[in-house]
Amino acid sequence: MNAPLLETFARLITNTGPISIAHYMAESNAHYYNSRDPLGVAGDFITAPEISQMFGELIGLWLADIWIRAGRPAQVHYVELGPGRGTLARDALGAAKRYGLVPTVHFVETSTALKALQLELHPQARWHADLSTLPNDAPVLIVANEFLDALPIRQMVRTQEGWRERMVGLDQNRLIPIAGSQLMDNAVPQAHCDAPEGAILETSPASAAILYEVSGRLAAQGGAALFIDYGYGEPSLGSSLQAVRDHTKVDVFAAPGEADLTAHVDFSVLAAIAQSRNVRWLGTVEQGLWLRALGIEARADALAAFAPAHTAEIYAGRDRLIDQQQMGTLFKVMGLAGPSWPDGAGFS
Ligand code: SAH
Numbered sequence: 176m177n178a179p180l181l182e183t184f185a186r187l188i189t190n191t192g193p194i195s196i197a198h199y200m201a202e203s204n205a206h207y208y209n210s211r212d213p214l215g216v217a218g219d220f221i222t223a224p225e226i227s228q229m230f231g232e233l234i235g236l237w238l239a240d241i242w243i244r245a246g247r248p249a250q251v252h253y254v255e256l257g258p259g260r261g262t263l264a265r266d267a268l269g270a271a272k273r274y275g276l277v278p279t280v281h282f283v284e285t286s287t288a289l290k291a292l293q294l295e296l297h298p299q300a301r302w303h304a305d306l307s308t309l310p311n312d313a314p315v316l317i318v319a320n321e322f323l324d325a326l327p328i329r330q331m332v333r334t335q336e337g338w339r340e341r342m343v344g345l346d347q348n349r350l351i352p353i354a355g356s357q358l359m360d361n362a363v364p365q366a367h368c369d370a371p372e373g374a375i376l377e378t379s380p381a382s383a384a385i386l387y388e389v390s391g392r393l394a395a396q397g398g399a400a401l402f403i404d405y406g407y408g409e410p411s412l413g414s415s416l417q418a419v420r421d422h423t424k425v426d427v428f429a430a431p432g433e434a435d436l437t438a439h440v441d442f443s444v445l446a447a448i449a450q451s452r453n454v455r456w457l458g459t460v461e462q463g464l465w466l467r468a469l470g471i472e473a474r475a476d477a478l479a480a481f482a483p484a485h486t487a488e489i490y491a492g493r494d495r496l497i498d499q500q501q502m503g504t505l506f507k508v509m510g511l512a513g514p515s516w517p518d519g520a521g522f523s
Contacts (some may be wrong), residue, residue: 180206185345193342193353196416197380197521199431201327208286214259219435220419222321223265223403223462223502227492229478231266233469234401237520238267239274240315241399244517250313251398253278256306256385257322261293264300267318279315281309306388314398314513317389323445324404326381330414331359333374338363341375343428350428356516367412375414377438386445388510391454397513400462403462405505406440415439433508442509449511457510458522463503466496468521 213219223230225367280300280456330341344353475493477485
């Protein structure tokens, strides 16, 4: 298997010792996303906006609805984090426009390969390497689908001698997870101090930093945000780090930079960060329930009536997005709004 990063990591570990899981995940995903379009049937994995146009459309309607009830501020920015192929933005902005919402478009994206695809659909957009350069002159409508799960996580593992950072070491020519040497007991909440040997605790400093920045902007500029991802409502012990290649789960350490590395998102921590910055947490609900509340079933019927030849495909897309055994329960939608912004649809 051709994995150039494997050799780089092996050399680095030989020379300077094991690297953290966070370092491993950050470098692997930077290489992975920068070098390809991973989305769709021909790629490694498929996301909600690539399954059905209804996903982006309903997000666009949610944004238009909250913007209208916020008094239709004349200037407003659409900001998408990790926009992939630009499909969600196309569908959302198309639907929002029908209700008079025509924002300027900003993409936070680091992948050269995906930026090229986004440019084809959105020649008027502006790109940012991170959130720091986003405009601060008007409310922001922020959308992030399957973005936080790709950010590096940190893991701690309980050993016989206490908690240690989980690291990546080298065994012959293979990368393997090992416990680091530094004591980490003070970084672990009291409740987990006596967890059984082998227990793993995950945190995502990168996601926390994003939520901190987004919340600061919502508080200062006004606006709303939707974070959609798979994850848990309450934190739990165990590793959720996984690698997906060609629509199949593979070994996390086998081919760095050649598979998509993701981890579950801890929505409870993210909501607490938002609230600590005076931002309104509108709720965190299952994707299936949220899309139903926004009317995905009526939308599917309307699309099928308009294009009868595509009926089966339209209903299959709807089911994949909302069924409990598919994406409906595992994926969650978290809504946030600026202090003087109204509630958003689908969260009550
Ligand atoms: N939202 C899209 C794509 C999800 S894949 C969809 O739903 O189809 C993850 C996206 O986040 C990709 O666009 C990837 O290039 C981007 N990304 C990953 N890590 C990033 C980072 N650290 N900064 C900015 N973008 C990142």
